[in-house]
Amino acid sequence: MAAQFGEQCFDDFNEFQTQVNQKLKTLGLKPSATAKKAILNAVSVYDENAAKMVAKKHQLSGDKLAALLAHLRCEVEDLPYFGYYPSDKAGEYLSYEPSSDLRDTESIALKETILDYFFAEVKPHVAEAWIKLDSVKIGYEISFNKYFYRHKALRDMETVAKEILALESEAEGLIAEILA
Secondary structure, three states, X not given: OHHHHOOOOOOOHHHHHHHHHHHHHHHOOOOOHHHHHXXXXXXXXXXXXXOOOEEEEEEOOHHHHHHHHHHHOOOHHHHHHHXXXXXXXXXXXXXXXXXXXXXXXXXXXXXXXXHHHHHHHHOOOXXXXXXXXXXXXXXXXXXXXXXXXXOOXXXXXXXXXXXXXXXXXXXHHHHHHHHO
């Protein structure tokens, strides 16, 4: 592959991936998906100014679109907030590869909706952020110490010292017994 491309540099990973696939086909090579991904990752670096990497093209219209909107509980214009970006073609939406370095999780109060929090706390700071709703976990954290802990006063120093001395004398007898 190095001989095929030489020192050529690409600013668009999507174009590079397409050309790699064409070259592999021309050479008659069929590496596994894992091997191909390893090759691509080995010869590429992350550039935040480069074009986004397209993960998948989704054909969404009619029942498919309605089912997705119902699942996400949103309108068509809200789809980019969930990672579905409209393309130039009607009914086609693109989802992009997320950068694992930029991935983040948040804990949101139960009184607030995920979208309200997203618009108030995330979107103003990261314009291209989106929610992966299928990985959202909804639950409640209960602080057991806060609700169930009962404070016990510490024992006085003299009692603890006497117990330590008693244990020490007991242990000496055991050690002498073991060594004898």
